[in-house]
Amino acid sequence: MSDLSTGPSTLVIDFGDLPSLVCGFLESDPTRAVLWHRRGAGVAGARRVALLEENAVALGVERTVFTDPLPAAFAERPELVEAIDLLEACTAAESLGCHRVVWPLVCGPDPTLLANAVERSCLAALLAASTPDVPRVVVEIPVADLADAAIADLAEDLNIPPRLFWPCTSDAAGxxxxxxxxxxxxxxxxxxxxxxxxxxxxxxxxxxxx
Ligand SMILES: [Zn+2]
Incomplete structure (x- = not known):
């Protein structure tokens, strides 16, 4: 386990998208943050990894953790991928000694979706606990209740360099x-x-x- 006074304190899940970028730039001390990313397939996946590495340099984060892609069949079960990502990120945070996990999930202002996200985040923290029933990590969902337009607005307010943002999931090279x-x-x-x-x-x- 890392030294609590000097080791990483926060694990930021980074999907390589705009909400993730915003969450990284909202961190008060990114030098004690770890970016966690699951590699995606193809050209789009490789581009997200490259952008994430640029993002890590821009933020000055302590380290980045890349996790292997899930089998292609999971692409048809996004809710399952979301649950696996969150659980793996919480487990990684526990092993790195982080006490916070930042989950860049966007629900928009829908109370039912928000309540569901909070429930799932509590469950993941509990399942990842190295000591049964005693979660060490708290999952925060800082942009959960924002609409996409509010996230675009926030990205501008935070002066996020536009080159760090690439929305496209097309697999065409070049x-x-x-x-x-x-x-x-x-x-x-x-x-x-x-x-x-x-x-x-x-x-x-x-x-x-x-
Ligand atoms: Zn596109």
């Missing part, structure tokens, strides 16, 4: 701008527009594929 048509591109372009925050690739040349 892209210089997001595809604009995948689900995440549409989601975040809409959020930036609603928040009246400049889209980082506005006016960018059409995507290039090699």
């Amino acid at each position: 892209r210089t701008s997001p595809c604009g048509t995948c689900q995440e591109c549409r989601r975040w372009r809409g959020a930036f527009s609603e928040a009246r925050v400049e889209w980082p690739w506005a006016g960018a040349p059409a995507a290039v594929t090699v």
Whole structure:
């Protein structure tokens, strides 16, 4: 177990998306934080890892932890992936001596979804406890109740460098701008527009594929 006075105190789950970036930049002392990321498949997964490494440098975090991808069949069970990620992150936090886990889940202002997220976070902390029934980690969900537009607004307020954000989940190699048509591109372009925050690739040349 790490020295509580000098070791990492917080594990930030980083999905390589904008809510994760915002959570990292909200940390008061990122030098005592660990970024935890599950590798994804293909070009999109590799790009997220590269961005996360840049993000770690920008934040000055103590270390990054990369976990192996789940089997492809899990892609059809996002709720199961979410539960496994949270449990593994809580377990990693316990073993690293962290007492906080930051989960960048976004529910929006829906009380039922929020209550469900809090319940799942308590359960994961309990299941990950190295001493039965005595959870050492507390899971915080700092952006859970925010709408996507509020997250875009917050990213601007926090002066997050636009180069650290890449919404696109397209697997085409050599892209210089997001595809604009995948689900995440549409989601975040809409959020930036609603928040009246400049889209980082506005006016960018059409995507290039090699
Ligand atoms: Zn896209």
